[in-house]
Amino acid sequence: MKHSEGTKEELGRWKLHITRHDFIGQYIYPMLGAKSSNGVECEATVVQDTGTGRLTLRYYFGDGKTIYAKLYSDELGAHSYRVMKELWDRGFGYDSLYQVPEPLAFLPEHNLVLMRGVGGAPVGAALNGGGSIDLIEGVRQAARWLGFLHRSSIRIGEPEPEWDSLKTFRVCVRLIKAAAAGPEQRSLLLDLMHLLKDKIRNLPEKRPIVQTHGRYHHEHVFISPSAIAVIDLDRSRPSDPAKDSAEFVRVLRLSAFKSGVDMNRAREATSAFLQEYLSQVPEAAQGLPYYWSSFILLSLFGFMKRFRSGDPRWQSLMDFHLREIEQAMEIRI
Template sequence: MNRTESRTQSRQVKERQVDRAARACTPEFLDRYVRPHLGANAPATGGTWTTKVIQLDGTGAATVQVELDGGAPVFAKLFPFDDGPAVHAKLQALRTAGLGAGSAYQAVEPLAWYGEEKVLLCQGAPGRPLSELLGGNGEDLTRACARAGSWLARLHGSELRVGSPQSLLVTGELTSLAKRLAKVAVDHPGYVDSALGMLERLDALTRDTTDGVLAQSHGQYRPIHVFLTEDVVTVIDLDRSAPADPARDVAEFLHRLRLGVHSATGDVGRADRPCAAFLDAYRGALGDMPLRNLRFHWARYILHSLNRKIKTGEADWKDGGNAEFQLYRDEFQRVADGRAGA
């Protein structure tokens, strides 16, 4: 399939998903598929449905948030392909393996899979997402990040293995990095020298990586996916969970945490203590072995994100770089030099 055919297919998938999301918001759909899972306190008929499409990017499952009379939300995930049953089974397995009811560390609860509609219903995670704390009280964020680190250690320390194992080559996503960089270089040829310098540092980090480090991983561990109450940490969006390099999850969380704090406050340094608390909690549970490849994964995330910022024009490398470019360059050097706790 060439690039034009791929774009056409992606556009067609998104168009179908738009139509499916609209149908999932209709009272007929909601009465048939969602109402039976709202609990004994929900009315058998009637009431006011409130719906909101919260994800519809054409690359995966479209997600619709559903509430009846302001009750607890349920999320309908509309899968465009045939991976829905595997995701449903994965969530059930994770909860059975210790991330379920009664635990302080939980995976989101699946309610039902409807094969005829390719829709997975999940209970809304209780509490507030960690991402809402990024611009607030530093102590609250630090405590929350320690709990997020403990949740991830619980997942990585599990003996459960579901999903196809992923090699370091896959989790390292170097082909994805190469594709984005190639596209950026075509439009911004002056950026190539800076990019090549960072690639040389990344290449040096690959020589210290270790193959065969596997754990049951999340696949998209981000502050926005971590929900907290006083007693429970619940994590959502485990669709991509599989046996993989655990350091990838750690790197993604820390990368997004630091950039999120910078975006919310203008000071990336305010993320230092929360990052340290996350790593301390994780290491306290599992030690250093799962983090053998952390510097490589973390540096790769930063470079990949910088390439996107160059593409959008937010980061400019010319004349020493604007503030956005300097932020990413400094973050990259900090990680590559081993000054980030990695």
């Protein structure tokens, strides 16, 4: 049985199917290298469901062993497994400082990827001063992992079109929705869109193409004494390296703002990340201001279509995004 459309109801039905005892005994337990699951208990729980048409589950066995699974409603399941397998076999395995989850199997009839978990604590835990990771050192290590990926010769998947990597279509869609939700803001919205258009007009034509992560966020980077491991490679494709670095700093700074972290600390972390990353991939600098600007506008239009100007959160979010746009458009690397 294979699900075709990513509805919440359908994923819910498939979740029930893949957490059944007979399914676990047939497909999951053999991944542990054992011949029989008789007498072994397993607790299956959903650990992530963000409404994107994908679910992440954890199978925890009574002997302390754990296997993770990701259930897909689209074609990204096969692609994600292929990316992890290729990276694991070509320098991102157990014997490397830079790692990805170990891929165990792809079950096409269930559109399910099985993998081992990664060790360590997420860099995101350092935002609020929690855990054992220092924020500045954490982002530097995240930059090193990204530099290692971008310097590799690995290429998996079709190269991403420029309009897709810059999220141009999504920016336009959110612009329309934001204008519909707040007609009084249309002049501002159009001014911002013109700023982005004028900015991107100067985007250099010849830029490097590397294997990108696709969703490189601080929550996806795990640090341990022996390794830096990164998860969530569903969107990994050949593209401009600036895409990953711009996405990392945009999400890091927005998360810091929403969490009430001192923005001076966030700026210090941004500088540390970019300094470390660009020392390894200096050619990414030429595209960084353009990608960063586009991604911030995408975030701004997203919040403007959800909130009204009378909302108590409106002004602070608006001020934050306008400051970020100014920073991104004027950045000098």
